[in-house]
Ligand SMILES: Nc1nc2c(ncn2[C@@H]2O[C@H](COP(=O)(O)OP(=O)(O)OP(=O)(O)O)[C@@H](O)[C@H]2O)c(=O)[nH]1
């Protein structure tokens with residue numbers, strides 16, 4: 001997997017997304033410090049919001065392959081300034097979190113992330129799971145992709161075999 005650093009304001013949904021991407025149970029956990037995991041770097045929203053700490057994020061981004069700017073779908077404004085990505089020497093993707101929220105405006109938030117310079121945008125909900133798979137697959141490297149496709153093929157073959165056996169038993 002490519003290493004992803006998640007950046008966004010407090011309550012943007014970074015930790016919930018981290019849990020969803022890792023297939024963990026979703027439970028609220030306030031990020032207190034930079035949580036450096038095997039494939040994800042989850043950061044506290046205060047690091048993005050406070051000038052004294054935001055510089056640390058630049059240093060952590062050097063450890064990642066991809067920088068993910070997380071903006072909740074119901075945000076009334078964007079904290080990411082236009083053309084922000086030109087200052088980052090890593091690929092920067094936009095993540096629209098919380099698309100399941102009743103007051104979500106995915107189109108507007110997508111526009112803001114594009115304005116910040118993100119070419120690729122992932123609208124998703126870590127709570128319902130919608131869109132999480134697309135992001136997970138984007139983060140796969142060649143080896144991960146091969147492994148997943150082989151596992152999917154095995155599962156399909158197993159399912160077909162099971163169906164065939166059930167059909168034969170019914171016909172007996
Ligand atoms: N409906 C909905 N709620 C979400 C989603 N993602 C996160 N939340 C909720 O938003 C709140 C904040 O989520 P976190 O994942 O802790 O946010 P964070 O960006 O890690 O926040 P900090 O650690 O404070 O920087 C929690 O109550 C989550 O349950 C989502 O996709 N849909």
Ligand SMILES: [Mg+2]
Nearest residue numbers: 014015030031
């Ligand atoms: Mg968090």
